[in-house]
Amino acid sequence: MIWAWSGFITFVVILLALDLGVFNKKAHAPSMKEALLFTGGVMALALVFTAVVWVSYHNHWLGLGNHVDAVDKQVNDGRLAAVKFLTGYVIELSLSMDNVFVIALIFAHLRIPVHLQHRVLFWGILGALVMRGAMIGVGAALVARYHWVLYVFGAFLVYTGVRMLFTTTEEDAPGETWVMRQLRKYFPITDEFHGSHFTVMINGRRWLTPLAVALVLVETTDLIFAVDSIPAIFAITADPFLVFTSNVFAILCLRSLYFGLAGLIERFKYLKVSLSLILALVGVKMLAGGWLRALIGESLNFWMLGLVAGILLAGAVASNWGSRSTTPAA
Numbered sequence: 001m002i003w004a005w006s007g008f009i010t011f012v013v014i015l016l017a018l019d020l021g022v023f024n025k026k027a028h029a030p031s032m033k034e035a036l037l038f039t040g041g042v043m044a045l046a047l048v049f050t051a052v053v054w055v056s057y058h059n060h061w062l063g064l065g066n067h068v069d070a071v072d073k074q075v076n077d078g079r080l081a082a083v084k085f086l087t088g089y090v091i092e093l094s095l096s097m098d099n100v101f102v103i104a105l106i107f108a109h110l111r112i113p114v115h116l117q118h119r120v121l122f123w124g125i126l127g128a129l130v131m132r133g134a135m136i137g138v139g140a141a142l143v144a145r146y147h148w149v150l151y152v153f154g155a156f157l158v159y160t161g162v163r164m165l166f167t168t169t170e171e172d173a174p175g176e177t178w179v180m181r182q183l184r185k186y187f188p189i190t191d192e193f194h195g196s197h198f199t200v201m202i203n204g205r206r207w208l209t210p211l212a213v214a215l216v217l218v219e220t221t222d223l224i225f226a227v228d229s230i231p232a233i234f235a236i237t238a239d240p241f242l243v244f245t246s247n248v249f250a251i252l253c254l255r256s257l258y259f260g261l262a263g264l265i266e267r268f269k270y271l272k273v274s275l276s277l278i279l280a281l282v283g284v285k286m287l288a289g290g291w292l293r294a295l296i297g298e299s300l301n302f303w304m305l306g307l308v309a310g311i312l313l314a315g316a317v318a319s320n321w322g323s324r325s326t327t328p329a330a
Contacts, residue, residue: 001063004056004241012129012248019122035259042256046089046249050082053242057081070144070238072293080301084237085246087305091236091282092250094312095229098275099221100258101268106217110210119196120211121255124218128251131223135230136243143238153231154286160228161280164272179220183213228279235282235289236301269322274315278308 057065058078065076074080107117142149183189188207194200198212233243285292285304293300 001241004062004064007062008241008245008248012252015252016122016125032259035256038256039253042249042253046086049245049249050086053085053245054078054082064241067239070140070147071150071234071236071289076237076239076242080298081239081242083301083305084239085242087301087308088233088236088242088246089249090305090308090312091232091278092229092247093253094278094308095225095232095275096250096254097257097268097271099225100254101271102221102225103218103258106214106221110214110217112210112214113193116193116196116211117258118255120214120218121258123198123215124222125251125255127215127219128222128226128254129248131219132226132230132247132251133244135226136240136247139230139234140238140240140243143234150234150286150289153234154283157228157231157235157279157283157286159283161276161278161283164279165276179217180213183208183216189213231286232279232282235286236304268316268319270315270319274311277311281307281311 053064055078056062057076057080060066065078065081067076068074069076069084076084103121106112107120112120188202188205189212190200190202190207190209192209193211194209196211197209198215200207200209230243230247233246237243282304285300289300296303
């Protein structure tokens with residue numbers, strides 16, 4: 001299986017190298033068209049990878065599909081593995097949308113120029129891959145050894161979903177967070193930007209630029225959101241390869257989703273409701289997985305995929321309808 005991991009990580013490194021070294025070699029603000037094209041490209045690659053997963057697990061290539069999944073106690077054949085990957089990808093992608101809007105608030109608060117935001121998000125992606133990889137490794141080991149951990153994850157997700165639905169208070173501004181205070185306590189921070197540099201030498205001392213502060217805050221928010229999203233995918237599978245790859249494709253979409261959606265924040269008035277319902281749904285699936293599997297059968301993951309997609313679609317339609325109804329007539 002080491003070759004499967006090595007091959008996928010090499011593939012991701014090539015994508016990121018093309019992103020930074022070819023498509024975004026010069027700092028610029030991606031247009032809506034560029035953002036949507038990149039998002040569509042990553043989604044297309046995710047669908048192609050779904051087919052690769054199907055074939056690889058069906059034929060047990062590179063050691064894939066030879067182990068019992070700790071979540072449903074089944075060996076993942078091609079079809080089951082592909083459905084689990086796609087469902088996990090949709091769940092992770094939907095939960096990443098909330099992260100997009102928090103990142104937009106961070107950039108607005110720190111007044112990060114639009115043409116420098118891509119650089120922060122690019123390096124933020126690399127950090128997110130490392131952090132999530134570590135969290136997934138620990139989580140998969142816990143689920144494999146202690147199945148009751150799934151019930152803890154499930155209860156946590158239901159609680160988080162309900163709390164998100166009924167919480168109306170606004171969070172503190174990013175600049176007032178504990179992380180920001182700690183940065184200012186231990187590091188000198190410049191008030192001005194110094195091109196695309198994260199640090200700069202001034203009078204023989206290393207200073208952080210606002211770009212570095214933005215990067216730290218972006219990494220911190222991803223870590224916080226991962227606390228919700230990583231347990232969510234364990235409602236679908238505990239196969240580390242499927243969990244990690246679905247997370248990676250969702251993270252790759254995150255950067256382009258930001259440039260495509262950040263300007264439309266106000267129109268997604270029901271996004272919070274959609275995300276809270278998705279968190280509660282996957283939590284219930286964890287808590288009642290055995291009963292639901294006995295009731296619905298092997299098509300349970302298909303139902304999960306359809307329900308998640310349906311919740312997202314309903315939220316988007318309701319948001320669009322709500323924004324139209326509140327637009328003053330000409």
